Amino acid sequence: KQEVTQIPAALSVPEGENLVLNCSFTDSAIYNLQWFRQDPGKGLTSLLLIQSSQREQTSGRLNASLDKSSGRSTLYIAASQPGDSATYLCAVRPTTNSGYSTLTFGKGTMLLVSP
């Protein structure tokens, strides 16, 4: 059974810092990995999706890397801003014979960026 762990559970940084969020998963047979952002009381917003054949994806100040063999992904946020404050969730989608599979989520990292 796939298990996804996110470290740290919470992080507080001053504005302008670069930071790294970590995600690890137990089964390396994945189809893709996604990073989501969740604001309080809101749904999830997809930030980056990395296919199993890719090593990294970038969008603006965000960069996500994937090391499938070691079961790890990192989300790097450059020059953090107060607007980045949210919970960041990592989710993996396994490869299956049927072609259909579901996302397994971690518990998330709650990020607070103070001005």
Added chain:
Amino acid sequence: EAGVAQSPRYKIIEKRQSVAFWCNPISGHATLYWYQQILGQGPKLLIQFQNNGVVDDSQLPKDRFSAERLKGVDSTLKIQPAKLEDSAVYLCASSLDGWQGTLPGTDTQYFGPGTRLTVL
């Protein structure tokens, strides 16, 4: 382009009562998902539809939960009777397709704002 719509946004009921949630996915999306998110946890899939067929309902408590997606568009999730442990946010999501054989990225899931259920 309109996002995933859900209603109601909030619901408070007493245990043993019934409740229903509604979801309208993004137009043209074949795959629809219902998740349960308990406070402090990541979302857990309850059921996945491909058009109007069920692909995965292995984690749906079928003695009390039911879901349908008539005509392959909008969907309802029902709980009857509700228990205290059903208090959670119920999230609906949709994607163009949920099958791994289609173009990469077509399985990107877009989430609605969720329905916060409190069972007293």
